Amino acid sequence: MSVVSRHYVLAAGGTGGHLIPAFALAAELDRRGHHVALVTDERGAAIPGKPDFLPAHVLPAGRIEGRNPLGWLRGLGAILEGRRMALRLFESFEPSAVVGFGGYPALPALLAATAAKIPSVIHEQNAVLGRVNRFLAGRVDAIATAYREVDRLDPKLAGKVHLVGNPVRDEVLTLRDQPYPPFTEDGLLRVLVTGGSQGARVLSEVVPDGLSMLQPALRGRLQVIQQCRAEDIEAVRQRYATHGIPAELATYFEDMAERLADSHLFIGRAGASTIAELTAVGRPAILVPLPIATDDHQAANTREIVAAGGARAIRQERFTAVELAKQIQAMAQHPHSLANAAHAAWNCGYPKAASDLADLVESFGAAPLMDVIRLGGEAPAASGNEAFARGGAA
Template sequence: MSPVSRHYVLAAGGTGGHLTPAFALAHELERRGHHVALITDERGAEIPGKPDFLPAHVLPAGRFGKNPLRWPSAIASVLEGRRMALRLYESFEPSAVVGFGGYPALPALLAARSAGIPSVIHEQNAVLGRVNRLLAGRVSAIATAYPDVDRLKPKYLPKVHLVGNPVRPDVLALRDEPFPAFTEEGLMRVLVTGGSQGARVLSEIVPDGLSMLAPALRSRLQVIQQCRAEDLDAVRDRYANHGIPAELGTYFEDMHVRLADAHLFIGRAGASTIAELTAVGRPAILVPLPIATDDHQAANVREIVKAGGARSIRQHNFTAKELAKQINAMAQHPETLANAAHAAWNCGRPNAAKDLADLVESFGAAPIQDVIRAAGEGVREGREALA
């Protein structure tokens, strides 16, 4: 526990991608004896998993779409949110405000700048998000999940800190567990998910792709797949027709248990997904979501693919034949899959929540603590005298 208890405000959009690292930081700061508050939207205030100790403040935050006719109302919402945030800061007196992307973070961080409060943004993806791009020049520090982040201007590199992407404690607890035994005769357990809403392309392609594997491998398959509710019956029929045992569901509460048992993951390339795969060390075949903003999922796969921990297939190339080809290459020998698992593990940043908390604590702390810094390709330790 820190010798001095301080107040911090976290601001994030109402999606799991923004809130998962925010909640991880909240837990770490609370463990260190600090008081934490959340600024978000109505979705974020009600999202499952929000810590009980974390009060949520819902602020208006306009969305700036492609239609300029809607911008005036969006600007008005941001200004109103900024005024509300300033009133919160007057009573809560935060030592720093931390933004995790999403439009609700915009008024919160603009208010912090107006009030002279230090601010940090955390970018979960390998492409700097729209709100974070707007704020990058106005904040005190930028925390990243990847060593290389697109859309991040070189002039901001001196204040970039590589910390990683925090993951859930139940997943992080698996990091020191060995890769499940995989032999020439044993089962090959495949975990397939498409994010919180599933992915129809996975439901359509994966069963047929698995059916095209070499017979010696196909006969040992055991599949767990998350699907949309409306796709369950069709996917179940596909697996039954191929004679492949599969457990299907729209949501698995014990996903960390499924991940622990998996020999291979097939799914999307969201930031939280890759953070969990690298924390645990699981080889993967990733299909980036083609409509993701700025194609950020394609950027997210670069590090793990380069290391040899995963293979990436763009959706327009994602066919049953191509999937079978990639799986056969990864699992043709037990050691090949195990080596890929180790390569994924090496990409993990298990101390992300602690490193991010160290960075945040350095604002208002005395003496200033060492924090991890990354500039360009190198990572170096640095000390900054921050007000």
């Protein structure tokens, strides 16, 4: 079977939540023999985990928000300059499609794609359509989602919505077929606690005391791994020592995927990548949505996994040591309870997210002759728009 190499541009904001799925899609498209380029901001170009084959193009990314008219003008000027730079990139790179993953740095590239009549797709990682994706949704050719229910998504656009899930890193996806670690009546209970790249202070304040309130039969079997902020780590270490609970603390764990695989229970925030990795591996969780997240999207992210029985969500204002101990006790009171929750979380995963998103993206920009070559002489595949009319790759 012959492979036709095409060019694709991925545009993403400079945070892990936007870039991790972009990197996963880039890896899948690269495996299929395509050339991929990344458009982002300076922060995104420097973020760890970017594949070596993926060139990064830094574009200006302005914001139009607040009440300062001068700020609006500066933001608009940066967006227009980014759009001009993206158009120049498209002239030389000639992408078959442009894929946006949200965040303000993605906006100029997607606007340029619309102006140049290049097919475009947006991917929404959260259960609430983000501001940039909300602005672009009516202009793009397809909308890929990570959840069945996405708030702030206009029902009139349902015809171009495709549920693919949220792509995760290869090292996480390879753990999906590993069994949940045995949890017995007298075995260790390994708890993994993280609060994002910097660690959440509220977790440092609440989790050690909450774990200390567990019934002795459970508390005596605890083994904790917790990511903390640098300024909090010594105080947290002292709390665990006072409670007599073994805990390994660090500001960053390079082998986070392996830590997740070994854990029986996760405690942390409810960002899109966190939920995607929990459901990819199949790990039960107690989730504390970030209360200042835009449009309260972290709370929305918990709906599916909580409804399935794979996690419990506690609002931060209710996240006390007493409440945490109560929820852990309920989840771990019988060995099979956590295993059942792990299976429920696993069932919420989308292990083919990167592949399905790549299929959707590939449905654009291929001339019929190219498809005949790619399919080894079979009948040409439907064009992007024809595929969408039938339901496409979703």
